[in-house]
Amino acid sequence: xxxxxxxxxxxxxxxxxxxxxxxxxxxxxxxxxxxxxxxxxxxxxxxxxxxxxxxxxxxxxxxxxxxxxxxxxxxxxxxxxxxxxxxxxxxxxxxxxxxxxxxxxxxxxxxxxxxxxxxxxxxxxxxxxxxxxxxxxxxxxxxxxxxxxxxxxxxxxxxxxxxxxxxxxxxxxxxxxxxxxxxxxxxxxxxxxxxxxxxxxxxxxxxxxxxxxxxxxxxxxxxxxxxxxxxxxxxxxxxxxxxxxxxxxxxxxxxxxxxxxx
Amino acid sequence: xxxxxxxxxxxxxxxxxxxxxxxxxxxxxxxxxxxxxxxxxxxxxxxxxxxxxxxxxxxxxxxxxxxxxxxxxxxxxxxxxxxxxxxxxxxxxxxxxxxxxxxxxxxxxxxxxxxxxxxxxxxxxxxxxxxxxxxxxxxxxxxxxxxxxxxxxxxxxxxxxxxxxxxxxxxxxxxxxxxxxxxxxxxxxxxxxxxxxxxxxxxxxxxxxxxxxxxxxxxxxxxxxxxxxxxxxxxxxxxxxxxxxxxxxxxxxxxxxxxxxx
Numbered sequence: 001x002x003x004x005x006x007x008x009x010x011x012x013x014x015x016x017x018x019x020x021x022x023x024x025x026x027x028x029x030x031x032x033x034x035x036x037x038x039x040x041x042x043x044x045x046x047x048x049x050x051x052x053x054x055x056x057x058x059x060x061x062x063x064x065x066x067x068x069x070x071x072x073x074x075x076x077x078x079x080x081x082x083x084x085x086x087x088x089x090x091x092x093x094x095x096x097x098x099x100x101x102x103x104x105x106x107x108x109x110x111x112x113x114x115x116x117x118x119x120x121x122x123x124x125x126x127x128x129x130x131x132x133x134x135x136x137x138x139x140x141x142x143x144x145x146x147x148x149x150x151x152x153x154x155x156x157x158x159x160x161x162x163x164x165x166x167x168x169x170x171x172x173x174x175x176x177x178x179x180x181x182x183x184x185x186x187x188x189x190x191x192x193x194x195x196x197x198x199x200x201x202x203x204x205x206x207x208x209x210x211x212x213x214x215x216x217x218x219x220x221x222x223x224x225x226x227x228x229x230x231x232x233x234x235x236x237x238x239x240x241x242x243x244x245x246x247x248x249x250x251x252x253x254x255x256x257x258x259x260x261x262x
Numbered sequence: 263x264x265x266x267x268x269x270x271x272x273x274x275x276x277x278x279x280x281x282x283x284x285x286x287x288x289x290x291x292x293x294x295x296x297x298x299x300x301x302x303x304x305x306x307x308x309x310x311x312x313x314x315x316x317x318x319x320x321x322x323x324x325x326x327x328x329x330x331x332x333x334x335x336x337x338x339x340x341x342x343x344x345x346x347x348x349x350x351x352x353x354x355x356x357x358x359x360x361x362x363x364x365x366x367x368x369x370x371x372x373x374x375x376x377x378x379x380x381x382x383x384x385x386x387x388x389x390x391x392x393x394x395x396x397x398x399x400x401x402x403x404x405x406x407x408x409x410x411x412x413x414x415x416x417x418x419x420x421x422x423x424x425x426x427x428x429x430x431x432x433x434x435x436x437x438x439x440x441x442x443x444x445x446x447x448x449x450x451x452x453x454x455x456x457x458x459x460x461x462x463x464x465x466x467x468x469x470x471x472x473x474x475x476x477x478x479x480x481x482x483x484x485x486x487x488x489x490x491x492x493x494x495x496x497x498x499x500x501x502x503x504x505x506x507x508x509x510x511x512x513x514x515x516x517x518x519x520x521x522x523x524x
Contacts, residue, residue, distance in 0.1 A: 078492035088507065092514040095487045225357045230340035245350065248510035252354040255514075 047259035048176045048215060049093065049132055052101040056130035057086035058117060059137050059180070062241060063108025075103035082106055085242065085250035086134075092255055105130075113141045113150065114160040121164065126171045133168065133175050134254070136219075137161070138182035138201050139240055146193055154197065158204040165212050177214035178258060181205050183223050185232040190239030217257045219250060309521035310438045310477060311355065311394055314363040318392035319348035320379060321399050321442070324503060325370025337365035344368055347504065347512035348396075354517055367392075375403045375414065376422040383426065388433045395430065395437050396516070398481075399423070400444035400463050401502055408455055416459065420466040427474050439476035440520060443467050445485050447494040452501030479519040481512060 049055060054075075057063050065084025072080045076094055081087040081104065090104040107124040109116070114137050117125075125133065141157045144150035168175060181202050184190045202220055209216035226235050226249055235246035242250060311317060316337075319325050327346025334342045338356055343349035343366065352366040369386040371378070376399050379387075387395065403419045406412035430437060443464050446452045464482055471478035488497050488511055497508035504512060 076491055078496055083507075088510050091488065091491055091507070091511055094491055095484055095511060095515070096518065098487050098490065222357055225360050226353065228360065229338055229353055229356055234340055244506040244510070245345075245353070248350050248506070248513065249353055249357060251510065252514065252517075253357070256358065 048178075049102065049258055053103075053131035054129060055090070055093075055102060055104045055132040056125060056128055056134065057081075057089075057104075057106045057108060058125060058133065058135045059108040060112040060140050061108070061110035062139070063106065063136050064110045065106075065108070065247070067106045067108070072105065072107065075105055080106065082108070083244070083247070084108075085247040085254060088244075088247050088251035089254045092251055108136075111140060111144075112137065113144065113152065114138070114157055114164060118160060118164050118167075121167065125168065129172065130175060132178065132258070133172075134178035134180065136180035136182070138205055139184065142194065142198055142201050143189070143240070154200050154204060157201060158208065161204065161208045162211065165208060165214075169212070177209075177212055178217065178254070179205060179209035179212075179214045180217045180254075181219045181221075183219040185223055185227065185236050185239050187232050188236070188238030188240070215257050217253060219253070222249065222253050310440075311364065311520055315365075315393035316391060317352070317355075317364060317366045317394040318387060318390055318396070319343075319351075319366075319368045319370060320387060320395065320397045321370040322374040322402050323370070323372035324401070325368065325398050326372045327368075327370070327509070329368045329370070334367065334369065337367055342368065344370070345506070345509070346370075347509040347516060350506075350509050350513035351516045354513055370398075373402060373406075374399065375406065375412065376400070376419055376426060380422060380426050380429075383429065387430065391434065392437060394440065394520070395434075396440035396442065398442035398444070400467055401446065404456065404460055404463050405451070405502070416462050416466060419463060420470065423466065423470045424473065427470060427476075431474070439471075439474055440479065440516070441467060441471035441474075441476045442479045442516075443481045443483075445481040447485055447489065447498050447501050449494050450498070450500035450502070477519050479515055481515065484511065484515050 062084060063082075063086050065082035065087065067082035067087075068079040071077065074080045076090065078087055078091075081090050086104075086106045086108065093102060093104065105128060107120075107128070109120070109124075117135075117137060138157060138161075141150070141152045145152045165177070168177075182198075182205055183202075184194060184198060186192075186194070206216055206218075208214070223235055223246070226246075230245075232239070234243065235249065236242055324346060325344075325348050327344035327349065329344035329349075330341040333339065336342045338352065340349055340353075343352050348366075348368045348370065355364060355366070367390060369382075369390070371382070371386075379397075379399060400419060400423075403412075403414045407414040427439070430439075444460075444467055445464075446456060446460060448454075448456070468478055468480075470476070485497055485508070488508075492507075494501070496505065497511065498504055
């Protein structure tokens with residue numbers, strides 16, 4: 001798709017090189033981690049979303065994002081998918097692959113902690129028989145403990161999360177798992193009291209992903225990078241819940257993680 | 263990244279197959295166009311955004327999306343990039359590749375038609391020496407004629423557009439061009455009077471892209487597909503200007519077109 005030309009571009013190329021030589025010098029080996037390099041390697045991610053797959057998003061309010069409880073059984077439509085990252089990822093997948101017979105559902109419920117996923121797991125996960133199951137859970141496990149509405153611990157979180165995945169694999173041994181890292185930015189509802197414990201919850205989610213060989217999405221790293229380009233309030237409403245811009249970024253990185261993006 | 267299991271899944275697989283056999287039957291050859299198939303082929307798109315590139319978004323209000331005129335010379339920051347697809351595409355690129363030394367700018371101006379791009383092209387394009395130049399222009403060329411504020415024709419649009427690209431290539435022979443298809447959805451500001459002429463403007467933009475071997479982004483097809491999943495008002499505010507959800511979808515397809523996405 002690249003344009004070709006026989007004209008000489010020496011002068012303007014030189015000007016540009018001069019102008020940006022600082023940036024170019026700073027790149028060095030780090031540039032080798034660029035996306036195009038990953039694409040070119042033999043290790044590029046396989047796309048885990050296959051033709052005909054049922055894709056299920058599970059989690060708390062961040063996943064929920066207001067999906068219409070009366071329309072949740074209708075796959076692929078905005079009302080049943082809400083207004084968050086799950087919907088935006090679905091919309092991008094579906095407009096990319098409208099003829100692939102994908103069926104995408106959302107069953108995130110606001111306020112949920114891991115044990116509450118377990119309470120409704122038969123109906124809201126196993127019965128739907130997902131081929132791809134994406135879970136984002138954890139922020140309430142610490143938040144509701146900090147505000148006195150729950151008495152959770154890191155061990156309970158990790159134990160319950162492992163038990164949930166083991167139960168899932170027993171029922172759906174071929175399910176392709178995506179585990180999303182819990183994330184926050186320190187403003188709004190999130191203050192110093194969250195740390196360093198919150199980082200331990202993130203690490204626990206990563207251990208669960210590693211243990212079960214799931215695709216892991218490092219959302220904390222993504223948001224920490226994103227604040228280089230726009231302030232925290234641009235990405236999250238209150239330190240916890242994404243704006244549409246934050247949800248858009250999450251959707252993009254979700255697609256990247258599942259191999260839809262290089 | 264896929265999970266492996268030795269357990270048999272025959273019974274639940276059978277259940278799922280039964281449930282979705284209608285969808286599976288309907289897929290047929292169309293499924294072969296899926297993204298994963300493209301990735302697997304030898305013809306997959308090369309990523310045209312290279313390490314150290316200057317990326318410039320040009321166009322009208324859809325590209326503009328309120329970028330801060332006082333901060334437009336600061337690359338990669340939200341204020342100088344606005345709130346539209348250009349910003350969201352930039353944010354996704356930058357969080358994917360924070361160490362690649364990309365410098366991304368927006369110079370879209372609300373209300374612009376092709377001749378108005380030409381009027382400010384030296385300062386707002388050539389002087390910036392972009393390596394990647396993305397242009398979305400055309401909706402005002404027809405809209406402002408329909409509402410009596412301009413006397414354009416299809417021939418003027420195509421002639422001016424070709425002249426603009428020829429002038430660009432003379433100054434920047436190695437620039438990598440992205441030409442975005444103008445798009446509308448028929449509601450709000452867009453009524454029957456726009457058709458079939460609007461389709462001719464779309465076709466002209468595609469001819470310009472083909473003539474200069476530019477990457478072409480078929481946004482009309484994207485929005486026509488998107489309305490299968492959410493109503494027109496979810497994607498565009500008034501038939502012309504995207505919502506943040508519409509901008510998110512545009513950003514995704516922009517990245518897909520430039521090879522950042524399979």
